[in-house]
Structures are given as C-alpha cells and as structure tokens.
Amino acid sequence: MMIIRPIARRDLADLLTLASKSGIGLTSLPQNEATLSARIERALKTWQGELPKSEQCYLFALEDTERQQVVGVSAIEVAVGLSEPWYSFRVGTQVHASKQLNVYKSVPTLFLSNDHTGHSELCTLFLDPDYRHGENGKLLSKVRFLFISAFREHFSRKVIAEMRGFSDEHGRSPFWESVGRHFFSIEFAKADYLSGTGQKAFIAELMPKHPLYVDFLAEDAQKVIGEVHPQTAPARKLLESEGLRYQGYVDIFDGGPTLEAEIDEIRAVKSSKLVKVVLDNAVVGSDAPAYLVANDNYPHYRALLVHAELYDDRLRINAETAAALGVEQGSQVRVITLIAQEKA
CATH class of the missing domain: 3.40.630.30 (Gcn5-related N-acetyltransferase (GNAT))
Structure with missing residues (x-):
C-alpha cells in the first residue's frame, strides 16, 4: 500500500x-x-x-x-x-519610443523581485x-x-x-x-x-x-x-x-x-468534502472512481488513494484501508476526486 x-x-x-x-x-x-x-x-x-x-x-x-x-x-x-x-525574476516590458524617428519598440526585461x-x-x-x-x-x-x-x-x-x-x-x-x-x-x-x-x-x-x-x-x-x-x-x-x-x-x-x-x-479547497466511512470488504474494481482520502487528523495525518464508491456522503472502504487511515465505521474523512471533473 x-x-x-x-x-x-x-x-x-x-x-x-x-x-x-x-x-x-x-x-x-x-x-x-x-x-x-x-x-x-x-x-x-x-x-x-x-x-x-x-x-x-x-x-x-x-x-x-x-x-x-x-x-x-x-x-x-x-x-x-x-x-x-x-x-x-519578474518578466516585464520596457518601451523605447521616439516620435522624431518614428520608432516604437517593446523590449522584454527581467527584474529582480x-x-x-x-x-x-x-x-x-x-x-x-x-x-x-x-x-x-x-x-x-x-x-x-x-x-x-x-x-x-x-x-x-x-x-x-x-x-x-x-x-x-x-x-x-x-x-x-x-x-x-x-x-x-x-x-x-x-x-x-x-x-x-x-x-x-x-x-x-x-x-x-x-x-x-x-x-x-x-x-x-x-x-x-x-x-x-x-x-x-x-x-x-x-x-x-x-x-x-x-x-x-x-x-x-x-x-x-x-x-x-x-x-x-x-x-481541493473549493471542492473537497467531509464524508462518513462505511466499512465494506467487498472487492471494488479499478474502474471505480479514484479518490484522494485523508483522515484530517492533524498530528497523525494520513492520506491515500482509493478506488471506491461514494454516495449520499458515505464512502465505502475496506478494513485495511480504514486501518491505514486510522479511522473506523462512521468516522469522517475528507475526499476529492483524483482528477478534476470536466464541466458539461
């Protein structure tokens, strides 16, 4: 794991x-x-x-x-x-211009910032x-x-x-x-x-x-x-x-x-959410959605990637995954899809 x-x-x-x-x-x-x-x-x-x-x-x-x-x-x-x-370095622009010579030139620059x-x-x-x-x-x-x-x-x-x-x-x-x-x-x-x-x-x-x-x-x-x-x-x-x-x-x-x-x-700041853990040892196929899951336990932080089913703000994971995260049935975990969902 x-x-x-x-x-x-x-x-x-x-x-x-x-x-x-x-x-x-x-x-x-x-x-x-x-x-x-x-x-x-x-x-x-x-x-x-x-x-x-x-x-x-x-x-x-x-x-x-x-x-x-x-x-x-x-x-x-x-x-x-x-x-x-x-x-x-800030990539910027300086303009050099002369009306008399009819010259106008934008010059890219690097400025220590x-x-x-x-x-x-x-x-x-x-x-x-x-x-x-x-x-x-x-x-x-x-x-x-x-x-x-x-x-x-x-x-x-x-x-x-x-x-x-x-x-x-x-x-x-x-x-x-x-x-x-x-x-x-x-x-x-x-x-x-x-x-x-x-x-x-x-x-x-x-x-x-x-x-x-x-x-x-x-x-x-x-x-x-x-x-x-x-x-x-x-x-x-x-x-x-x-x-x-x-x-x-x-x-x-x-x-x-x-x-x-x-x-x-x-x-992740806008779209991650807290859901409840449901223990389920049924095998979940790799075609199931991939989620980043974390326990939000500040001093003992743990996170991993799981293929799981998420519905009604409940995440189904097996006992091994729960143990790795340090959570149990009914615990809250933070989740977000691994890949951003494309808008229709």
Missing part, C-alpha cells in the same frame, strides 16, 4: 537515497545529511506548533508500506521570504524513478492541496510553486550560462547546491539590481525562460489542473516558471 504521512526522523536514510537520485535543479532536496536532518526537525517542530510562521514547513513522505520505505516526498513552506529574502514574500510554497516534490507509474505522482503532489483544505488557517492567501527549469542531459542550464555565470563565476550545480543548503546571501550580494534586457541573452537562454525541465512537464500539467497558473515570474538560476494561485480558488 502507498500511504502519505508526516516525515519522521527514521526517514533520514531514505531521504538521502532520494536526494542522490534527484540530480541538479531540485534545490530543496540536496544530498547533504545535516541539511536534510535539519529539514526533518523543522517539519516535526512545525507539526508540534513550536516555530514561528516564517520557519514553518510541512514535509510529507510517500511510504511503500510493504517495503517500509519512503519512496517520495513533497512539502509546503508556510510563508516564504519572511526570515530571508525570496528572489525571483521579492513579490512573493509571505506566500505559501509547494516545494520539494520528488518521486523515486522506480515508482513513477500508476497514480503515485498524482497522490504525492495533490495531497498537499487536500491538507491545505483541511487546515486552511495555517496558510497564506496565495500559494506558489517554483518549477524546475530546463537543463540538458549533462546538467547544463542555458539560462544560467547566459545570466548567472556572469554574476557568480561558479558552476550552475554549485550555485544550485549552495542555495539548497540555505547559503543564499550571495544571491543578494551578487545579482544585478537593474533590469536585464532579454534580447541581450543568448538565443537558447531566451527560449527556455518560463519553460520546465522535460521531466517536470507532467508536474506542471498536474498543478495547472488544480488551478495554478504562470504569471510571469521565473527562477533566477534556471529560468523555470513560478506557478501561483489564490488558495481559496484551488480545486
């Missing part, structure tokens, strides 16, 4: 294994034991209510219960940029390549929306998600080569690693404070502004299906897009 639960200290070894498979570009999952251990402790203290909003982060583990192994992680930062600046300060962030989404099949990826990503829906008061009015930008099979980022390298004089992988381990002061110290003209960048760099890494395309499509959109902000290192949405407009 694949189940979502809060991260635990015992997961550190599995987290390091996942980090070794993540490659360049996932800055929040560096292959660094001290950093990952601190990340786990921060998540535990968040659940225990011991941290200020500026430091809070929820970190979820996807566990294969048969192997007792964590095979994926995803997270929510409660409010970015409150303890240290949060940087992105802190516009997302205070917003909640979806981050650290990574699934072991061996488990990238079926609906594991959807479960790991979308469970965060179900959690936000249940505990809306813990989050900001807007949520963002920085998507991994384009880099080739050798880890070369065209955007970095045309922008970052000129200001940092280090390799993309090094800057990426430093940022992921919390060493971000160099960003403010070295990044340009004036707009950059996009037309001055190399052609391959211009083409990848706002584009995602090929492996990230499914994740972008998934988030867009939940209501997030690209609004013209990109990552300062690789040019990847930032998606964003008002939290109250997210599908």
Whole structure:
C-alpha cells in the first residue's frame, strides 16, 4: 500500500537515497545529511506548533508500506521570504519610443523581485524513478492541496510553486550560462547546491539590481525562460489542473516558471468534502472512481488513494484501508476526486 504521512526522523536514510537520485535543479532536496536532518526537525517542530510562521514547513513522505520505505516526498513552506529574502525574476516590458524617428519598440526585461514574500510554497516534490507509474505522482503532489483544505488557517492567501527549469542531459542550464555565470563565476550545480543548503546571501550580494534586457541573452537562454525541465512537464500539467497558473515570474538560476494561485480558488479547497466511512470488504474494481482520502487528523495525518464508491456522503472502504487511515465505521474523512471533473 502507498500511504502519505508526516516525515519522521527514521526517514533520514531514505531521504538521502532520494536526494542522490534527484540530480541538479531540485534545490530543496540536496544530498547533504545535516541539511536534510535539519529539514526533518523543522517539519516535526512545525507539526508540534513550536516555530514561528516564517520557519514553518510541512514535509510529507510517500511510504511503500510493504517495503517500509519512503519512496517520495513533497512539502509546503508556510510563508516564504519572511526570515530571508525570496528572489525571483519578474518578466516585464520596457518601451523605447521616439516620435522624431518614428520608432516604437517593446523590449522584454527581467527584474529582480521579492513579490512573493509571505506566500505559501509547494516545494520539494520528488518521486523515486522506480515508482513513477500508476497514480503515485498524482497522490504525492495533490495531497498537499487536500491538507491545505483541511487546515486552511495555517496558510497564506496565495500559494506558489517554483518549477524546475530546463537543463540538458549533462546538467547544463542555458539560462544560467547566459545570466548567472556572469554574476557568480561558479558552476550552475554549485550555485544550485549552495542555495539548497540555505547559503543564499550571495544571491543578494551578487545579482544585478537593474533590469536585464532579454534580447541581450543568448538565443537558447531566451527560449527556455518560463519553460520546465522535460521531466517536470507532467508536474506542471498536474498543478495547472488544480488551478495554478504562470504569471510571469521565473527562477533566477534556471529560468523555470513560478506557478501561483489564490488558495481559496484551488480545486481541493473549493471542492473537497467531509464524508462518513462505511466499512465494506467487498472487492471494488479499478474502474471505480479514484479518490484522494485523508483522515484530517492533524498530528497523525494520513492520506491515500482509493478506488471506491461514494454516495449520499458515505464512502465505502475496506478494513485495511480504514486501518491505514486510522479511522473506523462512521468516522469522517475528507475526499476529492483524483482528477478534476470536466464541466458539461
């Protein structure tokens, strides 16, 4: 069974294994034991209510219960940029015009921005390549929306998600080569690693404070502004299906897009509902609707994906599923369809 639960200290070894498979570009999952251990402790203290909003982060583990192994992680930062600046490039426009010469030209620009300060962030989404099949990826990503829906008061009015930008099979980022390298004089992988381990002061110290003209960048760099890494395309499509959109902000290192949405407009926040559990051990076919189901138990949060029958605000699940969720006959659970229902 694949189940979502809060991260635990015992997961550190599995987290390091996942980090070794993540490659360049996932800055929040560096292959660094001290950093990952601190990340786990921060998540535990968040659940225990011991941290200020500026430091809070929820970190979820996807566990294969048969192997007792964590095979994926995803997270929510409660409010970015409150303890240290949060940087992105805003894609904008400057107009150059001359009536005398009859010239009017719009020029795309990149401007260093802190516009997302205070917003909640979806981050650290990574699934072991061996488990990238079926609906594991959807479960790991979308469970965060179900959690936000249940505990809306813990989050900001807007949520963002920085998507991994384009880099080739050798880890070369065209955007970095045309922008970052000129200001940092280090390799993309090094800057990426430093940022992921919390060493971000160099960003403010070295990044340009004036707009950059996009037309001055190399052609391959211009083409990848706002584009995602090929492996990230499914994740972008998934988030867009939940209501997030690209609004013209990109990552300062690789040019990847930032998606964003008002939290109250997210599908799970608007459409998830509480229903009662009905225990039924009858076999339900895989053609039955797929639901994300969570117990809404804050300190012992559990969520999973089930094919089940839902009617009259009652969800039929078997005893094994109920035990995994920590619920029983008549308990309330939060549900939403895995895939958004298309309007007629």
